[in-house]
Each structure stands twice: as structure tokens, then as C-alpha cells.
Amino acid sequence: MSNKIVVALGGNALGKNPKEQLELVKETAKPIVDLIQEGNNVIVAHGNGPQVGMINLAMPEMPFPECGAMSQGYIGYHLQNAIREEFSNRNMDIPVCTVITQVIVDKDDEAFNNPTKPIGAFYTEKEAKKLEEEKGYDMKEDAGRGYRRVVPSPMPTDIAEKETVKTLVDNGHVVITVGGGGIPVIEDNKSLIGVPAVIDKDFASEKIAEILDADYLIILTAVEKVAINFGMENEELLDTLNVDEAYKYIDEGHFAPGSMLPKVKAAIKFAESKQGRKSLITSLEKASDGIQGKTGTLIIK
Amino acid sequence: MSNKIVVALGGNALGKNPKEQLELVKETAKPIVDLIQEGNNVIVAHGNGPQVGMINLAMPEMPFPECGAMSQGYIGYHLQNAIREEFSNRNMDIPVCTVITQVIVDKDDEAFNNPTKPIGAFYTEKEAKKLEEEKGYDMKEDAGRGYRRVVPSPMPTDIAEKETVKTLVDNGHVVITVGGGGIPVIEDNKSLIGVPAVIDKDFASEKIAEILDADYLIILTAVEKVAINFGMENEELLDTLNVDEAYKYIDEGHFAPGSMLPKVKAAIKFAESKQGRKSLITSLEKASDGIQGKTGTLIIK
Numbered sequence: 001m002s003n004k005i006v007v008a009l010g011g012n013a014l015g016k017n018p019k020e021q022l023e024l025v026k027e028t029a030k031p032i033v034d035l036i037q038e039g040n041n042v043i044v045a046h047g048n049g050p051q052v053g054m055i056n057l058a059m060p061e062m063p064f065p066e067c068g069a070m071s072q073g074y075i076g077y078h079l080q081n082a083i084r085e086e087f088s089n090r091n092m093d094i095p096v097c098t099v100i101t102q103v104i105v106d107k108d109d110e111a112f113n114n115p116t117k118p119i120g121a122f123y124t125e126k127e128a129k130k131l132e133e134e135k136g137y138d139m140k141e142d143a144g145r146g147y148r149r150v151v152p153s154p155m156p157t158d159i160a161e162k163e164t165v166k167t168l169v170d171n172g173h174v175v176i177t178v179g180g181g182g183i184p185v186i187e188d189n190k191s192l193i194g195v196p197a198v199i200d201k202d203f204a205s206e207k208i209a210e211i212l213d214a215d216y217l218i219i220l221t222a223v224e225k226v227a228i229n230f231g232m233e234n235e236e237l238l239d240t241l242n243v244d245e246a247y248k249y250i251d252e253g254h255f256a257p258g259s260m261l262p263k264v265k266a267a268i269k270f271a272e273s274k275q276g277r278k279s280l281i282t283s284l285e286k287a288s289d290g291i292q293g294k295t296g297t298l299i300i301k
Numbered sequence: 302m303s304n305k306i307v308v309a310l311g312g313n314a315l316g317k318n319p320k321e322q323l324e325l326v327k328e329t330a331k332p333i334v335d336l337i338q339e340g341n342n343v344i345v346a347h348g349n350g351p352q353v354g355m356i357n358l359a360m361p362e363m364p365f366p367e368c369g370a371m372s373q374g375y376i377g378y379h380l381q382n383a384i385r386e387e388f389s390n391r392n393m394d395i396p397v398c399t400v401i402t403q404v405i406v407d408k409d410d411e412a413f414n415n416p417t418k419p420i421g422a423f424y425t426e427k428e429a430k431k432l433e434e435e436k437g438y439d440m441k442e443d444a445g446r447g448y449r450r451v452v453p454s455p456m457p458t459d460i461a462e463k464e465t466v467k468t469l470v471d472n473g474h475v476v477i478t479v480g481g482g483g484i485p486v487i488e489d490n491k492s493l494i495g496v497p498a499v500i501d502k503d504f505a506s507e508k509i510a511e512i513l514d515a516d517y518l519i520i521l522t523a524v525e526k527v528a529i530n531f532g533m534e535n536e537e538l539l540d541t542l543n544v545d546e547a548y549k550y551i552d553e554g555h556f557a558p559g560s561m562l563p564k565v566k567a568a569i570k571f572a573e574s575k576q577g578r579k580s581l582i583t584s585l586e587k588a589s590d591g592i593q594g595k596t597g598t599l600i601i602k
Contacts (some may be wrong), residue, residue: 073374
């Protein structure tokens with residue numbers, strides 16, 4: 001059975017430095033190629049937290065959206081080669097590529113009034129004040145470790161390169177896109193303007209999944225199934241979750257902000273977006289089993 | 302008249318830092334969009350010297366091919382937006398994108414025995430010796446300014462992402478590809494392995510032009526026409542150059558290595574590759590006039 005699947009890779013799929021990444025992506029490629037070998041049409045999205053952090057630290061004068069563009073090139077290069085190699089190992093011949101992808105956000109998104117995502121280096125209070133004055137950065141104290149710049153995390157409204165991704169997917173290419181949630185841009189008259197922000201990669205993946213009319217959004221993470229009462233005695237792993245239950249569990253505070261919560265929210269959004277669309281949250285290793293209904297947490301309307 | 306044209310942008314099209322680049326690409330986009338508005342199918346290639354140098358300086362531990370991948374993301378992001386904006390200004394609606402592109406070189410290319418391209422920072426003789434011992438770098442004295450790492454400049458043999466570029470071009474997308482001459486990779490059994498090298502962007506552009514069966518290779522540079530006896534009293538600007546004349550002028554030493562020589566050689570290679578293919582060397586501003594036969598130096602078989 002052939003499905004169109006957007007796979008959102010978690011941080012554990014990439015590692016924290018170039019050498020580690022080059023090794024890890026070989027493992028990451030296997031479950032992706034499993035899905036493709038089973039006849040599915042796969043689109044690959046990924047995070048970029050450690051990578052864009054590293055670039056931003058090394059190049060403090062480089063604007064943040066440009067750092068994101070660099071991270072897409074760097075990660076895409078490793079990922080596309082690993083997938084290509086895994087195809088070759090299995091005598092499969094399918095083109096794979098990385099599209100530099102801008103994700104459009106609303107300049108009036110309320111997230112711009114409340115920047116929350118810390119990026120880059122730690123500073124003293126004095127240095128932080130200076131950066132606020134000289135560069136207009138928003139600086140916040142970070143868990144007793146010093147001050148860091150914070151940027152907003154607005155919601156994606158559209159994908160600038162959607163026609164390119166569509167064309168490639170329709171022609172059977174494996175496309176790596178919306179890396180790191182995409183380069184965040186706002187529409188300003190006839191221009192797209194890069195803005196310092198971090199778009200959640202699960203929401204960006206959800207957006208491209210909607211645009212491509214995918215059947216599945218698979219969000220890969222460190223755990224095999226979503227849990228309620230996580231880490232407690234009455235912890236319960238969920239096989240299936242309908243959106244009504246999901247909203248209830250969110251209200252009850254079962255999912256950690258910045259961790260499982262955005263994944264569940266993105267999963268709900270996709271399941272609600274059209275009849276028949278399904279989301280799956282599972283681990284990288286279990287992606288193929290998950291799509292066959294053997295494990296993972298399926299989120300349905 | 303509609304032609305398929307690969308445009309290779311020179312260093313003057315991009316500038317040396319992010320702010321300058323963001324401004325310059327707006328000017329660069331205009332002649333590109335002129336060609337497209339006249340009905341041509343355009344593929345955009347570009348150099349990355351200052352950009353990859355900057356990234357390599359800021360991140361000395363990052364392998365050089367990865368730095369190249371980053372520069373493709375960074376430059377592509379600016380270029381695709383500038384072209385998009387210029388389309389919008391003219392009420393044209395054509396998708397534009399950047400494909401992270403690996404260019405395959407032969408691991409037995411003799412260039413690997415004679416690295417010539419300086420990259421990154423300057424070092425003292427003592428530091429250079431240490432880098433040679435510890436990292437296996439080739440270090441060479443650079444014009445009295447200190448020691449720099451040198452990498453080979455092998456010839457491109459194939460483009461790893463050619464199917465992706467072809468599919469997009471066939472579907473009318475404007476594709477930015479082989480940025481900086483491409484990420485240099487060698488084929489090793491079933492893998493592509495990144496190698497520290499710099500592929501000449503004019504030769505990489507020539508290669509993709511052949512693969513796409515382009516009609517024209519346009520190499521844009523700082524001058525409107527190729528000259529013989531350049532800078533001398535008997536300087537002569539050339540309107541047309543057939544490959545026999547071109548070889549003669551090369552033998553006579555009319556073209557500077559690392560400057561006009563590789564451009565003329567890439568132009569010859571394309572003109573010789575198939576009946577009817579033409580190369581044009583001119584300035585960015587004159588690209589449209591050149592394709593209409595009004596200026597530039599046309600290289601034909």
C-alpha cells in the first residue's frame with residue numbers, strides 16, 4: 001500500500017557535530033528507506049537546534065535566518081548522501097535532494113511580542129544589556145546559566161518553495177525540506193524578509209504535509225509511544241489517540257511544553273485538517289512498524 | 302526565441318558579506334529575469350570564494366565540503382529571494398529554488414597531486430608545519446603574506462543531483478545549482494565522499510549545461526568582452542571566437558590563469574561538446590544584450 005508520508009526527524013537523528021552527524025545519518029536513512037522500499041512516497045523534514053546554534057556561535061555577525069539557510073545546506077548534504085547510499089545498498093535508484101526552504105510566518109503573529117526560544121551564546125547581565133541596546137536583541141536569563149538571546153517561535157502560514165517540493169514529489173523524488181522548521185520569512189509587499197525566529201519543525205512539517213496532501217505525518221522522537229502520566233506509576237502508553245482525547249490530555253497537562261506538547265499539537269492539526277489524514281508519533285527505529293500499525297501512537301480525528 | 306541557458310555568475314554578483322550580498326543580489330536578479338522574461342529557460346550557477354572563505358575561517362573544525370554546502374544554502378537563500386522579488390515586480394509567477402548540489406570528481410584526477418587553491422586563514426611557517434603534521438593539510442606560502450592551506454581543483458565528471466535539476470528545469474522552475482562549483486565528492490563503492498577541493502565554477506556550470514542539453518553557457522564576469530593583448534596598446538576586444546582561434550590565443554598566453562583562462566576553457570569545452578552549442582562571455586549587465594547578439598564575446602565551434 002502506497003502512502004504519501006511526511007517524516008519529521010527528531011534531534012536524535014542528527015547528532016551534535018559534523019563527525020557524529022555523518023555517522024548518525026546512516027542509521028537515520030535506514031527506516032526512511034524502509035518506508036520507501038515498502039512503496040511509500042516520503043518527504044523528509046528535520047530539526048536544526050544544535051547545528052544552527054553552532055553556526056550562530058561561530059558567526060555572531062551573520063543574521064539568524066542566514067544561519068538557518070546554512071544549516072539546511074549542511075544537514076541536507078549529509079542526509080541526502082546517507083539516503084542515497086542506503087538506496088544504493090538495496091539496489092534502488094531514486095533521486096534524493098535538498099531544497100532550501102523558506103517558511104512564511106505572519107508578521108502580526110503574537111509570538112513576535114513574546115520571544116521564547118533561546119539561541120546562541122551565554123552572556124553576563126552587563127553584556128546582555130549592551131546587546132539589547134546596540135543590536136535590539138531580546139535577552140533573557142536562562143536557568144541560572146547566564147543571559148541568552150531569545151527569538152520568537154511563530155506559526156508557519158505557508159511554504160515559499162511549495163511548488164518546487166510538489167513538482168519533485170510528484171515526479172518521485174525524495175525531498176528534504178523545511179529543515180530546522182524552515183528559514184523564517186515574513187511577506188513585505190513583494191519581498192520575503194528573513195526574520196530572527198525559530199519555527200517549530202513539527203508545525204512546519206505539518207504545514208508541508210497539508211500542502212502536499214499527504215496521508216501521514218510521522219513525527220519521530222526518542223520514544224516509541226506517547227504516554228499519559230509520563231514517568232509516574234500510572235504511566236500509560238497510548239496506541240491510538242483521537243483528537244478529542246488529545247485535547248483533554250493537553251488540558252490536563254500530560255505533555256511537556258517544548259517536548260511532547262508541540263508534537264501532539266502538530267499531530268492533532270494534521271489529523272483535523274482533512275478526513276482520512278493520520279499522524280503517527282513513534283521512534284525512528286519503529287517508523288516502518290508504526291506505519292504498519294504494529295506500534296507507535298496513531299493520532300486520528 | 303526560447304533558449305535553455307546556464308548562467309554562471311561571477312564574484313561581482315554576490316559581494317563579500319551578508320549585508321552587501323543582500324543588496325547586490327537584487328541587481329544580479331535583474332539581468333537574470335530579463336533573460337527569463339524574453340522567454341528563455343534559465344539555470345543559475347555561482348561562485349562562493351569569499352563566502353566559503355568566511356565560513357571556513359569562522360569554523361576551522363568544519364570539514365571543507367560541509368562549508369561548501371553551507372555556502373550554497375546561504376547564497377541560494379539570498380539569490381532565490383532576489384529573483385522571486387524581481388519576478389513579483391514584473392508580475393511574473395515562476396517558481397525559483399536552490400538545490401544543494403554535489404559535483405563528482407575523479408579520485409585519480411591529477412589535481413589531487415598538485416593542490417593549488419588557497420583557502421582560509423594565513424599562518425606563520427611554524428603554525429603551517431604543525432597543521433601539516435597534525436591535520437595532513439597541504440600548506441603553501443602565499444605571496445609573502447604567510448602560509449595558507451591549499452586544496453586541489455579537480456575537473457567535474459558528473460552532477461549527483463542532475464535528475465533533480467533536470468526535473469525542475471523541465472517543469473519550468475528556475476534552479477540555482479552547482480553553487481561554488483558544487484560540493485566536491487568522489488565515488489567510493491556505493492558512497493559519495495566529500496573531499497577538500499574547489500571545483501572551478503565555470504567548469505561545473507559547463508558540466509550541468511552539457512547534462513541539461515543547454516543551448517547557451519553564459520559566463521558573466523567584470524568585463525563586457527574577452528580581450529587579446531589585454532591592457533596593452535594593441536588590446537583587441539573579441540566579438541566572436543571560434544575554438545581554433547581560442548586555442549591559439551591560449552597557447553600565446555593571452556588569458557590570465559585563475560581569471561579569464563578557465564572561463565575561455567569552459568566556454569570552449571561547451572562549444573565543442575555538441576553541434577550548435579554556444580558560449581558567451583560578457584558582463585552581468587550585458588547578459589540580455591549579449592544573448593541578442595549585440596555585445597559580449599561569443600565562443601563557437
